[in-house]
Amino acid sequence: MSRVHRTGAFRRLACAVGIGAALVSSAGCGLEVGATFPGMGYDDYPPDAYIATTEPVYFEGRPAYWYGNRWYYREGGRWNHYEREPPGLYQRRMQGPPVRRTYEPSRGRSGPRPAPGHFGGRPGGRR
Amino acid sequence: MESPCPRRTPSAEQDYRPPTWHMVATDMRGARMKILGISTLSKIGMVVMALVGAVPTVGCGGGAANAPPSATPAHAADVDDVAAGLMEHHRHHHHGGVTLIIALSLDTLGVSPEQRAAVEKIRSALHARMAPALNAEQELTAVLADGVAVGKFDPARVVAAIAQVSTAAAGVHAASTEALNELHATLTPPERAALVDKVEAHWSVWQKANAEESDPANPERDRLAMLATDLGLTQEQVDRIRASLHTKLKAVPQFDPKEVDAHLRAFGDAFRGNKFDAKTLGAANSANAHLAGWGAAQLASFIEAVSPVLTPDQRTEYVQKLREHALHNSSDGENP
Numbered sequence: 001m002s003r004v005h006r007t008g009a010f011r012r013l014a015c016a017v018g019i020g021a022a023l024v025s026s027a028g029c030g031l032e033v034g035a036t037f038p039g040m041g042y043d044d045y046p047p048d049a050y051i052a053t054t055e056p057v058y059f060e061g062r063p064a065y066w067y068g069n070r071w072y073y074r075e076g077g078r079w080n081h082y083e084r085e086p087p088g089l090y091q092r093r094m095q096g097p098p099v100r101r102t103y104e105p106s107r108g109r110s111g112p113r114p115a116p117g118h119f120g121g122r123p124g125g126r127r
Numbered sequence: 128m129e130s131p132c133p134r135r136t137p138s139a140e141q142d143y144r145p146p147t148w149h150m151v152a153t154d155m156r157g158a159r160m161k162i163l164g165i166s167t168l169s170k171i172g173m174v175v176m177a178l179v180g181a182v183p184t185v186g187c188g189g190g191a192a193n194a195p196p197s198a199t200p201a202h203a204a205d206v207d208d209v210a211a212g213l214m215e216h217h218r219h220h221h222h223g224g225v226t227l228i229i230a231l232s233l234d235t236l237g238v239s240p241e242q243r244a245a246v247e248k249i250r251s252a253l254h255a256r257m258a259p260a261l262n263a264e265q266e267l268t269a270v271l272a273d274g275v276a277v278g279k280f281d282p283a284r285v286v287a288a289i290a291q292v293s294t295a296a297a298g299v300h301a302a303s304t305e306a307l308n309e310l311h312a313t314l315t316p317p318e319r320a321a322l323v324d325k326v327e328a329h330w331s332v333w334q335k336a337n338a339e340e341s342d343p344a345n346p347e348r349d350r351l352a353m354l355a356t357d358l359g360l361t362q363e364q365v366d367r368i369r370a371s372l373h374t375k376l377k378a379v380p381q382f383d384p385k386e387v388d389a390h391l392r393a394f395g396d397a398f399r400g401n402k403f404d405a406k407t408l409g410a411a412n413s414a415n416a417h418l419a420g421w422g423a424a425q426l427a428s429f430i431e432a433v434s435p436v437l438t439p440d441q442r443t444e445y446v447q448k449l450r451e452h453a454l455h456n457s458s459d460g461e462n463p
Contacts, residue, residue: 048335049210051328055237056321063237063321074324100209101234103216104455 045079046072055099057092066093217336218350219452221422222260222292224415225390226299228333230254232325238318249310256302260295260419267292267423268453271430276446278434285427293420300411307405311398323395330391334384337425354433357448358441372432379428382421390414
């Protein structure tokens with residue numbers, strides 16, 4: 001192999017390594033991909049009643065729910081969450097709390113309410 | 128899990144811009160320009176080092192800027208009022224079976240403004256198709272409320288009213304196929320997936336709400352416990368109701384969720400797909416009749432067990448609550 005060809009091969013290798021490193025780094029710290037969380041307990045995902053009464057936010061082609069200070073989404077029949085909050089979901093969260101539907105007055109305290117763990121939202125939410 | 132990335136202060140968040148591939152490429156070009164005087168292999172190595180080192184810094188800034196706020200209890204929603212209200216709703220409303228669950232799931236689907244009118248029209252159509260079943264359910268509740276009011280039930284009327292709920296529910300799916308097909312055509316794939324998630328969630332809540340035994344995790348959400356709070360029942364009254372209920376529920380055939388489970392699986396698998404035809408869901412009518420009929424029978428047994436132990440004031444209040452349930456229309460799009 002000539003010096004020129006060898007250098008070209010190294011360049012391509014370096015480029016591939018660099019892009020790979022960029023992707024891994026982005027996934028780990030900024031953009032975040034979904035991953036299961038081994039430390040999660042059995043109940044550490046949105047309860048059924050929460051899913052049934054709360055509007056999701058559609059992000060990356062799937063519905064996501066803000067619950068317990070995390071964004072959860074379902075994939076392959078199980079719940080995952082974003083380890084780091086994606087900027088797009090952060091921006092949506094800052095626009096206001098998710099809307100929840102109240103089906104029966106309960107103890108006189110009914111009406112739309114911010115999702116648990118929500119902060120920075122305005123009363124009322126989107127509709 | 129703690130992130131290795133440093134967190135930024137709230138003031139730094141305001142200046143934050145997410146990293147883009149353009150920024151990464153610019154960094155790459157800059158790194159190469161600074162090392163032009165060094166051998167090619169060294170340049171490559173340094174570029175790689177620069178990329179590996181620089182990109183995580185950019186990425187960490189993005190992640191840290193969106194660090195979650197301080198923790199709150201993860202289980203708060205499990206016992207919140209909205210969840211309790213949904214449980215109560217599922218205890219009293221069974222009329223459309225799975226079709227009712229699908230219609231309820233549309234309430235919080237969160238579709239785009241462009242889709243909203245179309246989805247609302249479909250939701251209204253589904254509730255209209257369920258109207259005969261709703262009327263039957265309202266009639267049953269009225270018959271039961273009459274029984275509570277006078278302290279005596281007419282068994283023939285109760286049985287006939289329960290049967291009518293089941294019969295009416297059996298016709299709901301066949302009447303709703305067009306609306307369901309239109310719904311599938313209207314929703315995007317993520318919205319279809321969200322709908323199926325919600326249908327499954329409602330079904331799970333329905334089963335918990337109508338379980339004979341109380342949920343050990345949430346005993347205060349047990350149907351009888353909630354009624355005790357609402358009506359101010361004494362412990363002795365609760366014990367008498369529970370004993371009577373245990374006997375009465377033996378007369379109600381045990382609910383077998385397999386039929387509904389199978390129908391929901393078939394619906395979910397089909398609805399997530401690109402092609403959907405509600406007419407192919409052959410088990411739907413039977414599942415709806417099973418769910419609605421059993422729910423109606425269980426509701427009747429519960430009310431019949433409660434009635435004999437009530438004081439006059441409690442009786443008056445309970446009758447009023449039942450009549451409110453009978454008039455409650457879940458097709459109302461607004462929060463009650």
